Amino acid sequence: MQKPRLEALIPKLVVAPGLLLGFAFIYGFMIWNGVLSVTASRMLPNYELVGWAQYAKLWEMDRWWVALKNLAIFGVGYVGGAMALGVCLAVLLDQKVRAEGFIRTVYLYPMALSFVVTGTAWKWLLNPSMGLEKLMHDWGWQSFSFGWLVDGEMAIYCVVIAGIWQSAGFAMALFLAGLRGIDDSIIKAAQIDGASLPRIYWRIVLPALRPVFFSTLMVLSHLAIKSFDLIMALTSGGPGYATDVPATFMYAMSFTRGQIGLGAASATMMLATVAALVVPYLYSELRSKHHEH
Amino acid sequence: MSTKFLSIHMLSRALLYAVLLIGALFFLAPLYVMVVTSLKDAEEIRQTSLVSLPHAWNFEAWSLAWDSACTGAQCSGLKPFFWNSAWMTIPAVLLSCLWGALNGYVLSLWKFRGSETLFAFLLFGVFMPFQVVLLPMSQVLGWLGISSSIGGLILVHLLAGLPSTTLFFRNYYAAVPKDLLNAARMDGAGFWMIFFRIIVPMSTPIVMVTLIWQFTQIWNDFLFGVAFSGADSKPITVGLNNLANTTSSVKAYNVDMAAALIAGLPTMLVYVVAGRYFVRGLTAGAVKG
Numbered sequence: 099m100q101k102p103r104l105e106a107l108i109p110k111l112v113v114a115p116g117l118l119l120g121f122a123f124i125y126g127f128m129i130w131n132g133v134l135s136v137t138a139s140r141m142l143p144n145y146e147l148v149g150w151a152q153y154a155k156l157w158e159m160d161r162w163w164v165a166l167k168n169l170a171i172f173g174v175g176y177v178g179g180a181m182a183l184g185v186c187l188a189v190l191l192d193q194k195v196r197a198e199g200f201i202r203t204v205y206l207y208p209m210a211l212s213f214v215v216t217g218t219a220w221k222w223l224l225n226p227s228m229g230l231e232k233l234m235h236d237w238g239w240q241s242f243s244f245g246w247l248v249d250g251e252m253a254i255y256c257v258v259i260a261g262i263w264q265s266a267g268f269a270m271a272l273f274l275a276g277l278r279g280i281d282d283s284i285i286k287a288a289q290i291d292g293a294s295l296p297r298i299y300w301r302i303v304l305p306a307l308r309p310v311f312f313s314t315l316m317v318l319s320h321l322a323i324k325s326f327d328l329i330m331a332l333t334s335g336g337p338g339y340a341t342d343v344p345a346t347f348m349y350a351m352s353f354t355r356g357q358i359g360l361g362a363a364s365a366t367m368m369l370a371t372v373a374a375l376v377v378p379y380l381y382s383e384l385r386s387k388h389h390e391h
Numbered sequence: 392m393s394t395k396f397l398s399i400h401m402l403s404r405a406l407l408y409a410v411l412l413i414g415a416l417f418f419l420a421p422l423y424v425m426v427v428t429s430l431k432d433a434e435e436i437r438q439t440s441l442v443s444l445p446h447a448w449n450f451e452a453w454s455l456a457w458d459s460a461c462t463g464a465q466c467s468g469l470k471p472f473f474w475n476s477a478w479m480t481i482p483a484v485l486l487s488c489l490w491g492a493l494n495g496y497v498l499s500l501w502k503f504r505g506s507e508t509l510f511a512f513l514l515f516g517v518f519m520p521f522q523v524v525l526l527p528m529s530q531v532l533g534w535l536g537i538s539s540s541i542g543g544l545i546l547v548h549l550l551a552g553l554p555s556t557t558l559f560f561r562n563y564y565a566a567v568p569k570d571l572l573n574a575a576r577m578d579g580a581g582f583w584m585i586f587f588r589i590i591v592p593m594s595t596p597i598v599m600v601t602l603i604w605q606f607t608q609i610w611n612d613f614l615f616g617v618a619f620s621g622a623d624s625k626p627i628t629v630g631l632n633n634l635a636n637t638t639s640s641v642k643a644y645n646v647d648m649a650a651a652l653i654a655g656l657p658t659m660l661v662y663v664v665a666g667r668y669f670v671r672g673l674t675a676g677a678v679k680g
Contacts, residue, residue, distance in 0.1 A: 108582045109501035116494040116553060117509055123524060123550040124516045130527040143530060187414055193407055203666055204415045207422075210662035210669060212611035214628040215655040218635045219421045222428065222644055223441075233441040267418065271670055324520045327613035331632050345614075348522045353618060358526060365522040376518040384511050 128369065135362035143358055152363040161339050162364065165347040168254045172343060173322040175258035176265070180318055181311070183262060184269025189299060191270070192277045202274070206267035213264065217331025220260035221247070250340035253333050257341060260332055265321070269314050276310030277303065316379050320372050344368050429453060429649035436644055452645035456653055460646050462633035469650050471623070472630030476610060479541050479626060483548040484605045487556050490549065491601055492594065495560020496586055500572060510561065516554030524551075525618050532619060539621025547619060548609045555608075556601050559672070563597040564590065596668070603665055604672035607658045627654045 135153070138146045156162050187205060191198055208216060223229045226245040234242035246252035280303060288298045326345035333341040335350070342350070344364055352361030420442075428436060429452050430445040458468040498510050528547060529538065537543035567590070575585050616626040625633075631654045635647045662669050 105581060109497045110503060112493050112582070113497035113501075113506075116490060116557065117513065119550060120513050120516060120553045120557075123528075123553070124513070124519060127524040127527040128519075131523045134526055143526065187411075190407060190411055190414075195407070195411065201411055201415060203663070204418055206666070206670065207659060207662055208418060209673065210607055210658045211655045212613065212628050212631075212658070214611075214613050214632050215651045216421075218631060218647055218651040219425050221635065222648060223421055223424060225644075228436070228644065229441060236440040263418070263421065268673060271673060320518050320520075324522075326522075327628070330613065330617075331635065334636055345520070345522055348525075349614075349618070352526055362526055365520070365525070368520045369523045372518055372520050373515075376515070380511070380514055380518075384514075 131362050131365055131369075135359060135366050137359050137362075139358035139362070141356040141358070148359070152359040156360055156363045156367070161342060162344075162347060164339060165342040165344050165364075168341055169323065169343045171254050172258055172261065172325065173319065175255065176261040176322050176325075177315065177318040179258065179262040180265040180269045181314055183266040184271075184314070185273050185304075185307075185311075187266070187270040188273035188277055189303075191274060202267075202271070205270050208264045209268045211264070213325075213327035214331040216260055216264045217328050220256065220263070221332050224256050224259075247333065248337055250337050253337065253341045257329055257332055261322075261325070261328055264328070265318060269318065272310055272314045272317075273307065276307045280306050312379075316376065319375055323368060323372055323375075425648045425652055429456075429645050429652060431645055433643065433645065452643070453649040453653075455643070456634070456646045456649035460634055460643070460650065461637060462630050463637055469627060469630050469634065469653055472625055472627040473653065475541060475620075475624055476627040479544050479548070479624075480606060480609045483545045483552070483609050484602055486545070487549050487552040487605050488598060488601045490553065491556025492560045492591075492598070493586075494553070494557040495562075495564055496590055498557065498561045499564035500567060500585075500590075501582065510557070513554050513557060516551075517558060521551060521614055525614075529619060538619065539624060541624045544615060544619055544624065544626070547615050548605075548612070551615070552605050552608060556605065559597055559601050559604070560594075563594070567593070596671075599665060599668040600672045603661055603668045606661060607669070610658055630654075 133145070134143055136147055136149060136151075137144060138148045138151075191201060195201065224244065224247045225231075226248050229244075231242060231244045234244075246256050284302060284306075285298055288302055289295075293301070324345060325343060326349065329335060329341055329343055329346050335342045335346045339350075344367065348361050348364045348368065350361075351357040351364060424441055427442070427445055430449055431439065432449055432451065435445065456468055458470045459466055460468045462469075462472075498506055532538040532543045532546075535543070535546075537546065571589065572585065575589060580588065610626075611628060612626065613628040613632065616629045617632070620626060620629060631650050634650050
């Protein structure tokens with residue numbers, strides 16, 4: 099009687115540390131961070147409650163609004179750009195291309211790199227006097243000027259370009275996997291009916307890719323919201339705080355400006371944004387799996 | 392008629408390859424520029440075009456970047472950061488793979504009441520913005536006496552990677568036929584016997600995916616590195632960032648590029664050698680459930 103009971107406990111004992119520590123890390127810290135966000139913490143955490151004061155302060159800060167505006171520009175440009183480029187490349191690669199494996203490898207390798215490496219590389223490529231601008235001058239286009247990286251208004255678009263470069267191949271890989279999952283016979287039938295190839299893609303193939311569009315959108319959007327390294331390496335949030343995003347704002351407040359309460363409040367806002375995006379998605383994914391079984 | 396059709400076909404194929412080639416150039420150009428810039432000296436960078444080949448292969452910038460370039464006040468190149476990253480990444484990757492395998496094994500083949508729900512809640516950790524854990528984690532690391540240490544960073548990466556590694560293994564093991572398991576149980580095999588005799592031997596592909604995925608994640612991490620490391624535990628991404636953003640008198644772009652290549656080489660190498668597993672990890676991360 100004793101032995102089977104112990105045996106039955108083993109799986110739970112094995113998985114317990116992972117679940118306990120995992121939940122402490124995810125939900126425990128989430129709550130803890132929430133608590134910090136309603137305290138007066140500055141250089142060091144303290145637990146003197148101040149209600150919503152940090153949030154009120156946050157939404158009155160010009161720097162926070164700049165960070166949100168940049169996130170909107172970056173989010174739309176990065177997610178839209180990477181997906182558009184990704185789906186185009188995937189459709190082109192799906193045309194029974196020679197050396198497909200090699201080309202795919204080339205398109206996807208930036209994803210293996212750290213965003214810090216990408217940022218460092220693009221900082222040099224887009225260098226206002228030595229990079230792209232000098233190349234165009236050397237090639238005879240003397241009036242060409244490209245100073246976006248040091249222009250407060252335009253610098254965020256440099257981050258968009260570098261981000262697209264890094265992630266377009268990833269989107270391509272997801273779309274290509276989706277394309278390969280589409281039943282060939284549907285396409286063949288449409289071809290026999292005399293539909294042209296662009297029409298087949300527009301009317302049949304791309305609509306069939308909707309779930310892939312959706313999951314790619316999810317993954318890239320949450321990456322955009324979490325985006326930190328790329329901005330630190332490429333612009334350090336500058337000039338001034340012109341390219342700040344919520345993630346760099348949170349870091350600056352919490353670790354260099356001694357405004358822990360404010361940093362925690364901004365982290366909570368980031369969490370809320372990701373949760374609003376991802377929770378419905380995860381819920382529907384898990385639901386649909388349940389129905390399949 | 393048929394020759395006209397043929398020529399249109401050939402024209403469109405040529406156009407297709409041309410566009411694909413332009414795409415490849417877009418992705419390769421930055422890497423090419425990095426390599427040629429890293430092989431030029433400062434004078435040559437000023438005088439020659441961004442894309443011209445170096446006159447001679449000059450590895451001085453590489454040796455500076457490796458062991459004597461300044462990152463802030465310290466002038467010992469990327470070498471110490473590289474080894475910090477290595478000593479952090481190797482144990483963190485191996486341990487998180489093992490931990491993910493055990494969790495995934497239980498959550499797929501030894502389900503208990505409520506385990507599916509617990510797994511669903513764990514899944515949110517894959518997406519959660521880690522900014523939320525930075526402040527609490529730094530306090531916990533302080534209490535444990537491992538703040539600013541490589542050990543502390545290993546712990547953080549183990550916890551941060553737990554949801555995705557569990558997900559990888561859980562989904563992989565979910566495909567194991569139940570009959571196989573039941574037959575083994577009939578023969579008296581217990582939890583560990585089934586794990587080591589049946590499950591582990593069939594796990595090679597998913598172990599590869601997890602190892603490669605965790606290696607790129609942890610090697611490339613910057614957020615935890617910059618928030619939790621101390622003077623002598625900074626990972627290579629932090630070293631590279633400090634080197635490239637250091638405000639010294641003269642910018643040495645060749646050294647920056649060599650440093651960026653050094654920081655990117657390990658993950659690029661892994662990608663070239665085992666790219667298909669890397670791609671599988673990426674797509675597994677996107678297709679949940």
